[in-house]
Amino acid sequence: MKKQRKSSGIIIIGNEILSGKTLEKNSNFMCKELFSIGISCEEIAIIKDDKSRIIEKLNVFRKKYNYVFTSGGIGPTHDDITSDSVASALGKKLILNTEAKKRLEKHYADDVLTKARLKMAYMPENSILIDNPVSVAPGFEIENIFVFPGVPKIMQVMFKEKVRSFDEGLRYYKKTVSTKLSEGIIGEYIEKIQKKFSSLEIGSYPYFKKNAFGVSLVIKGDDDLQVTNACDEIFNYINSINGNPEIF
Amino acid sequence: MKKQRKSSGIIIIGNEILSGKTLEKNSNFMCKELFSIGISCEEIAIIKDDKSRIIEKLNVFRKKYNYVFTSGGIGPTHDDITSDSVASALGKKLILNTEAKKRLEKHYADDVLTKARLKMAYMPENSILIDNPVSVAPGFEIENIFVFPGVPKIMQVMFKEKVRSFDEGLRYYKKTVSTKLSEGIIGEYIEKIQKKFSSLEIGSYPYFKKNAFGVSLVIKGDDDLQVTNACDEIFNYINSINGNPEIF
Numbered sequence: 001m002k003k004q005r006k007s008s009g010i011i012i013i014g015n016e017i018l019s020g021k022t023l024e025k026n027s028n029f030m031c032k033e034l035f036s037i038g039i040s041c042e043e044i045a046i047i048k049d050d051k052s053r054i055i056e057k058l059n060v061f062r063k064k065y066n067y068v069f070t071s072g073g074i075g076p077t078h079d080d081i082t083s084d085s086v087a088s089a090l091g092k093k094l095i096l097n098t099e100a101k102k103r104l105e106k107h108y109a110d111d112v113l114t115k116a117r118l119k120m121a122y123m124p125e126n127s128i129l130i131d132n133p134v135s136v137a138p139g140f141e142i143e144n145i146f147v148f149p150g151v152p153k154i155m156q157v158m159f160k161e162k163v164r165s166f167d168e169g170l171r172y173y174k175k176t177v178s179t180k181l182s183e184g185i186i187g188e189y190i191e192k193i194q195k196k197f198s199s200l201e202i203g204s205y206p207y208f209k210k211n212a213f214g215v216s217l218v219i220k221g222d223d224d225l226q227v228t229n230a231c232d233e234i235f236n237y238i239n240s241i242n243g244n245p246e247i248f
Numbered sequence: 249m250k251k252q253r254k255s256s257g258i259i260i261i262g263n264e265i266l267s268g269k270t271l272e273k274n275s276n277f278m279c280k281e282l283f284s285i286g287i288s289c290e291e292i293a294i295i296k297d298d299k300s301r302i303i304e305k306l307n308v309f310r311k312k313y314n315y316v317f318t319s320g321g322i323g324p325t326h327d328d329i330t331s332d333s334v335a336s337a338l339g340k341k342l343i344l345n346t347e348a349k350k351r352l353e354k355h356y357a358d359d360v361l362t363k364a365r366l367k368m369a370y371m372p373e374n375s376i377l378i379d380n381p382v383s384v385a386p387g388f389e390i391e392n393i394f395v396f397p398g399v400p401k402i403m404q405v406m407f408k409e410k411v412r413s414f415d416e417g418l419r420y421y422k423k424t425v426s427t428k429l430s431e432g433i434i435g436e437y438i439e440k441i442q443k444k445f446s447s448l449e450i451g452s453y454p455y456f457k458k459n460a461f462g463v464s465l466v467i468k469g470d471d472d473l474q475v476t477n478a479c480d481e482i483f484n485y486i487n488s489i490n491g492n493p494e495i496f
Contacts, residue, residue: 015451018289019420020280021466022453025271027294032268041266043301044294046275049451053291076432077452078439108432116435151454172267184324184356187364191326203263203297204325205270206399218269 005170005222006039009061012046013054013072013082014150026071029156033163038170039067049073054085062089062144067166069159072150074139076116086145087124097123100138107136130162173224175231180214181243182206189237190217197230199223253418253470254287257309260294261302261320261330262398274319277404281411286418287315297321302333310337310392315414317407320398322387324364334393335372345371348386355384378410421472423479424496427486428462430454437485438465445478447471 010030016022027044034041042065047053054073061068073082087094100121105113120137130139130146134154139147139162146162148155179186183206194202200221207216219230231247238245258278264270275292282289290313295301302321309316321330335342348369353361368385378387378394382402387395387410394410396403427434431454442450448469455464465482469475479495486493 015449016453016466017276018279018292019283019468020276020278020289023273023276028265028268028271030268031266035267041268042296044266044292046292046294048290075452075454076435078435078442079451112433114432114436116439117432119435151456153456184362184365185360187324187326187367188362191364194326201263203327204323205264206323208399208401218264220267 003168003170006066006166006168007042007064008034008039008067008069009042009065010044011054011057011061011068011070012044012150013049013070014046015048015079017046018048026150026152026155029152030069030071030159033160035172037163037167038172039163039166049079049081051081051085051088054082055089058086058089058145066144068145069148070145071148071155074120074137074147074149076114076119076137080119082147083123083140086142086147090124090143090145092124092126092142094122095125097121097127097129097140099129100140103136103138130158132158134158170222172220173222173227174218174220175227176216176218176248177231177234177238177245178207178214178216178248179238179243179245180212181238181241182213183215186215186238186243190234193230193234193237196233197221197226200226200230202230251416251418254314254414254416255290255312256282256287256315256317257290257313258292259302259305259309259316259318260292260398261297261318262294263296263327265294266296274398274400274403277400278317278319278407281408283420285411285415286420287411287414297327297329299329299333299336302330303337306334306337306393314392316393317396318393319396319403322368322385322395322397324362324367328367330395331371331388334390334395338372338391338393340372340374340390342370343373345369345375345377345388347377348388351384351386378406380406382406418470420468421470421475422466422468423475424464424466425479425482425486425493426455426462426464426496427491427493428460429486429489429491430461431463434463434486434491438482441478441482441485444481445469445474448474448478450478 017024031041123140127140127142203218205216235245265272279289371388375388375390451466453464483493
């Protein structure tokens with residue numbers, strides 16, 4: 001039986017993104033990682049540090065997608081409410097995880113394990129820890145929800161390590177044909193090609209560079225040969241109308 | 249009577265973002281603009297070029313928020329399906345807008361107004377055009393939905409001009425106190441201050457720079473005096489524990 005591609009949704013939590021203070025890049029990192037191991041990211045939601053909204057979004061996503069990844073809101077301050085929200089969404093108790101506490105005690109042995117810091121060891125009951133090799137305070141997984149911090153450098157290390165274990169060997173195949181012709185000129189043809197290769201996803205992305213503009217056509221799919229065939233057809237067509245195609 | 253702050257939601261449409269190919273920055277631009285005129289952005293959704301999903305998201309957002317802004321999917325190619333989706337979400341016909349057609353005819357007078365380009369003049373019936381001074385093809389508004397292109401330079405000019413008309417003079421007041429103490433040390437105190445100034449939003453954001461780390465506390469609210477008072481209290485506390493606070 002053919003393996004089924006897994007789906008995922010990303011929930012980014014943080015007021016600072018919605019006020020425009022912070023340019024959010026965590027989801028881009030996650031999407032790249034997921035794409036590289038053939039997991040589809042279906043949707044990204046960016047929401048406030050608001051318990052009822054986090055719960056609402058978690059409950060939609062966890063039923064809709066195979067994996068739900070969150071980023072943000074698991075630090076030591078009052079606005080870090082993700083763990084509490086995950087517990088509520090799943091109808092579970094928020095408890096002090098003894099292993100997480102042990103790690104924090106060791107890490108802060110020469111400093112103070114304040115009440116604020118200890119907060120980072122509270123998780124929904126039965127959570128599995130996600131190791132944090134950078135700043136120790138762990139993330140956690142429970143059911144199909146995977147909870148990561150918002151600090152990019154820490155999240156990236158943890159996420160990369162974690163999703164590696166989801167790799168089932170499925171890949172996306174992707175080729176790009178670029179041309180200096182505009183979308184308006186090749187648009188009709190590309191629509192026809194998309195219909196012919198209906199199992200593939202053909203995206204059309206205009207680019208604007210200094211003294212140059214044009215289109216990149218990205219052909220993506222599960223089948224290497226189909227992608228190659230579609231790519232060749234597009235290349236030949238653009239070549240035939242003197243569009244100087246290039247393949248990447 | 250006190251004016252009510254308006255809410256908004258942003259829908260970003262494009263497969264290229266979910267595959268990680270494109271780092272999405274349009275929502276950050278929009279959030280900054282909205283913040284500057286005192287409109288709250290409550291949520292950002294990033295979704296695929298998929299008609300049923302776009303319709304679903306539009307129908308949730310337009311009932312939930314005062315303004316809905318979309319970006320992406322109004323170009324000339326087969327994967328540009330936003331206009332069609334907006335029409336369907338509102339139960340309206342997608343029609344050829346004669347004014348939009350006129351503008352495209354003029355713009356492409358020396359070139360070809362291909363069928364693909366003409367596609368950009370199709371909109372839900374009764375749409376109001378949003379001017380595009382960069383590449384002519386207009387966006388549109390209908391009910392509380394405002395439809396913008398995805399190309400950042402074009403979207404930015406159009407968005408800025410449009411949302412200016414929504415400015416009702418309401419502002420957010422914001423101050424930042426930074427310290428080299430860590431969140432784990434000041435977390436408990438900040439929680440108390442947040443409870444005391446419950447109408448304000450106090451965000452705690454750790455920063456990591458070369459040879460330095462610490463926390464920025466962002467105090468935000470509708471009332472200038474309250475923000476200043478909270479800021480002063482935080483400053484004095486951090487100063488009293490030798491945390492070298494700075495105000496921005």
